[in-house]
């Protein structure tokens with residue numbers, strides 16, 4: 001524990017301009033507070049263009065792991081707070097350099113200062129020159145060489161309204177935008193690899209992502225239900241306070257099996273999923289649907305089938321993975337820690353009554369003809385009436 005230590009958090013300026021700026025910053029501060037809950041007595045405060053995390057910082061690894069999960073943070077640095085005057089900076093820069101020097105005979109270095117407190121009389125370039133000269137004069141002759149482009153040691157000094165702080169490295173954050181600032185959407189979440197990644201991509205762009213899962217426990221048991229709940233919990237590292245809607249799907253699947261053409265089954269399942277998801281989204285004023293479709297990945301994801309499904313709704317349907325390869329999707333799933341859960345064995349409802357040769361180019365008239373043989377609205381109403389809603393904190 002070191003009471004002079006703090007974290008300096010940065011966010012990209014995109015989207016943070018003008019009157020909305022406070023709204024974005026407040027959302028970010030709220031999220032940082034939330035993820036650091038349980039990391040000791042920390043205070044999270046906003047200063048101009050930065051967020052500071054200070055207090056009794058006990059577990060740096062844990063804090064950094066948590067900060068890396070906050071959409072909207074572009075990078076952060078662990079820094080030391082020092083007095084706001086040239087003598088203190090000189091001492092701190094020299095002490096830090098000596099700590100970092102690994103005994104090499106020649107070290108290329110630079111000082112990078114940033115002065116957002118314009119009341120301080122010296123300009124950044126003057127501060128850099130004075131601190132650099134101080135380092136050189138107090139080091140063995142010939143050891144140091146200024147290199148602005150590829151320094152081996154780059155000591156940063158920030159002088160802002162809250163004081164001054166020194167650091168050497170920065171870690172990348174998730175980037176993107178603070179969660180919730182774009183609005184709420186509803187993601188069709190299955191237990192597979194793709195849809196959790198699609199949900200995450202939308203969170204990273206500022207959406208609060210609620211979920212809808214269609215389940216068939218009558219034929220498949222509870223394994224998929226538990227898996228989807230676990231995935232939603234895992235994703236709650238990146239957002240908080242969302243809803244998971246669980247819709248019973250077995251009666252719909254049985255009706256499709258009994259009355260509709262076998263080859264169209266999966267596309268018909270999907271049309272039901274979309275229609276029901278849209279009804280829920282409209283009722284709750286969510287601003288669009290999200291799914292994990294990726295072009296050509298499986299038979300239900302040809303251009304023809306995606307179109308045949310999409311035509312049943314008016315909502316915007318966001319497909320963040322549509323042009324991504326499975327390997328890249330899988331890599332993200334591993335990074336966001338959903339992969340291991342996604343590959344657990346628990347069949348999705350779409351596998352129930354799977355036709356031997358599913359249609360890859362379903363025709364809309366034929367699908368409509370199939371649907372005319374069942375009471376679509378009554379089946380949907382029944383499913384919605386029996387929907388369960390879990391809060392994912």
Ligand code: ATP
Pocket residue numbers: 187188189190191192193194195196212213214215273290291292293297298300301348349350
């Ligand atoms: P995933 O890995 O996300 O399950 P997938 O490659 O298995 O995707 P499909 O089974 O064709 O692909 O599903 C395509 C998309 O349809 C999924 O990404 C998801 O958004 C949605 N979906 C499929 N099954 C369900 C379900 N049971 N509940 C909710 N959404 C579903």
Ligand code: MG
Pocket residue numbers: 190191192348
């Ligand atoms: Mg699936």
